[in-house]
Amino acid sequence: MNKLKILTNGFIKENPTLVLVLGTCPTLAVTTSLTNALGMGLATTFVLIMSNLLISMLKSLIPDKVRIAAYIIVIATFVSIVDLLIQAYVPVLASSLGIFIPLIVVNCIVLGRAEAFASKNSVFDSLLDGIGMGVGFTIALSIIGFIRELLGAFSILGQKIIPGDGILMFVLAPGAFFVFGFTIALVRRLQKK
Amino acid sequence: MIIGAVLVNNIILAQFLGICPFLGVSNKVGTALGMSAAVLFVMALATLVTTVVNLYVLIPMDLLFLQTISFILIIAALVQMVEIILKKVSPGLYQALGIYLPLITTNCAVLGVAILVTQQFPDSILDSVLYAVSCALGFMLAITIFAGLREQLELVEVPKGMQGVPIALIMAGILALAFMGFANLV
Numbered sequence: 050m051n052k053l054k055i056l057t058n059g060f061i062k063e064n065p066t067l068v069l070v071l072g073t074c075p076t077l078a079v080t081t082s083l084t085n086a087l088g089m090g091l092a093t094t095f096v097l098i099m100s101n102l103l104i105s106m107l108k109s110l111i112p113d114k115v116r117i118a119a120y121i122i123v124i125a126t127f128v129s130i131v132d133l134l135i136q137a138y139v140p141v142l143a144s145s146l147g148i149f150i151p152l153i154v155v156n157c158i159v160l161g162r163a164e165a166f167a168s169k170n171s172v173f174d175s176l177l178d179g180i181g182m183g184v185g186f187t188i189a190l191s192i193i194g195f196i197r198e199l200l201g202a203f204s205i206l207g208q209k210i211i212p213g214d215g216i217l218m219f220v221l222a223p224g225a226f227f228v229f230g231f232t233i234a235l236v237r238r239l240q241k242k
Numbered sequence: 243m244i245i246g247a248v249l250v251n252n253i254i255l256a257q258f259l260g261i262c263p264f265l266g267v268s269n270k271v272g273t274a275l276g277m278s279a280a281v282l283f284v285m286a287l288a289t290l291v292t293t294v295v296n297l298y299v300l301i302p303m304d305l306l307f308l309q310t311i312s313f314i315l316i317i318a319a320l321v322q323m324v325e326i327i328l329k330k331v332s333p334g335l336y337q338a339l340g341i342y343l344p345l346i347t348t349n350c351a352v353l354g355v356a357i358l359v360t361q362q363f364p365d366s367i368l369d370s371v372l373y374a375v376s377c378a379l380g381f382m383l384a385i386t387i388f389a390g391l392r393e394q395l396e397l398v399e400v401p402k403g404m405q406g407v408p409i410a411l412i413m414a415g416i417l418a419l420a421f422m423g424f425a426n427l428v
Contacts, residue, residue: 070407073265074350078258118318125311133307148357151310155350157262222256223422226415234408241403 055174059181065158066189067236072158075149076190077225083206086194087187088142089149092131094183096153097162099127101179104167111168120163121154128153158186189232196228243369247376249424253351254384255417260351264385265410267342274389278382280342282375284324285352288317289374292356293367313356318347351381388417 065071072093079089100123104111111119132150136143143150153159162182167175198204201219203211218224253259260281267277292313300306325343328336346352355377359370391413400409 070265071262073261074258077261118315121314121318122311125314129307129310132310148354148361151357152259152350152354154310154314155347155353218419221418221422222258223415223418225258226411226418230404230408230411230415233411234403237408238403 052174052177056177056181059178059183059185060188061185061236061240064185064189064236065161065182066186067233068240070233071161072156072186073229075152075156076193077222077229079146079149080190080194080197080225080228081201081220082198083191083194085142085145086190088135088139089146090183090187090190092135092146092150093153093156093159093186094180095131096124096127097159097183097186098176098179100124100159100163101167101175102172103127104163105170105172105175108168116168117160117164120160120168124159124163125154158182193225193228193232196232197224200224200228243373244376244379247373248380248383249421252380252384252421253355253377254381255414255421257354259354260349260381263342263345263349263351264388264414265407267345268385268389268392268410270393271386271389274385275382277342277345278378278385280346281349281351281381282378284317284321284343284346285355285374285378285381286371287324288320288352289356289359290367290371291316291320293359293370296360297365297367309357309360313353317352317356321347351377384417384421388414391417 059065061068063069066073066076075089075093080086100120103123104120107119107123128151131153132143135146135150162178166178170178195205197219198206199210200216201221201224202215203209203213204215216224219228247253251257254261254264263277263281267273295312295316296309300309300312305312321343325336328343355374359373363369363373392410395409395413404412
């Protein structure tokens with residue numbers, strides 16, 4: 050497969066969130082604002098890239114039978130690193146993302162890419178795939194975060210752009226489901242054309 | 243606390259944990275019940291073990307930064323163990339829950355609750371387990387209602403682009419709206 054295609058595959062065509070519908074929990078939970086969505090997206094991207102890299106390097110060493118357990122340990126290691134880094138340098142983000150940072154471990158996207166891509170492809174290809182999928186995830190989160198913050202608080206990145214209080218529902222749980230559902234439907238519609 | 247965890251802070255509809263199985267296995271009421279029974283079982287057991295480990299190993303030895311790794315390993319090992327034991331001891335139950343068990347390792351609700359209780363009830367094992375059980379009951383309630391709704395959904399015509407996941411999500415949103423009605427119950 051050509052390199053560019055591997056990289057851009059995750060952006061839209063096989064977008065992990067909007068097309069494959071993986072990793073739904075963080076998508077719904079942390080997209081109350083664009084800032085949170087971006088933070089979560091970048092943290093996950095880092096974990097994806099690093100775990101893809103390491104797993105593709107180790108793929109010949111890991112016995113087939115315990116591979117899932119081995120992948121989980123690799124992923125959990127990088128998640129702990131990200132968790133500690135965020136707590137140390139961006140404590141505000143750490144408190145607003147809460148337990149969803151450690152929960153990157155069980156994000157199906159990361160384990161899914163390790164199993165479906167990194168365990169079969171070269172180190173460089175896995176790196177590209179990690180970047181592509183991470184960016185795709187970040188894009189998806191940002192779209193949803195943008196819509197929810199705009200409608201829920203009438204602001205973007207914390208800046209008020211329309212006077213007023215916003216439609217509270219979009220910041221709360223039901224809004225997350227509605228916006229996510231409509232975004233997927235919209236992406237499908239656009240893809241068909 | 244129990245009503246709070248089951249209805250007000252419902253683990254799926256308010257805290258967004260365990261959405262994957264919520265969307266994945268909620269096509270029929272039967273499978274939804276099977277899945278939530280497996281979750282109930284594993285969540286209670288996993289929370290018990292992780293709380294004990296957290297209190298008596300991680301905190302005394304100042305190893306809290308290993309929390310994520312150790313918890314996920316405990317859960318993965320526990321799920322595997324439960325699977326093997328069930329197979330030997332109660333083949334009937336194993337047949338009923340069998341296919342759902344491996345899926346639970348990657349169910350973020352189990353890890354999520356295990357981490358949540360270390361923050362909310364730092365020193366009571368009993369409270370932690372009780373909370374885990376109530377969360378699992380909330381999971382069961384939401385996923386069963388949702389499966390019932392989805393069975394009805396098959397009978398109606400949905401616009402093409404909305405079929406499948408989008409309409410399910412929007413329905414979950416309406417369900418979440420309904421659950422918001424419980425907000426001031428506790």
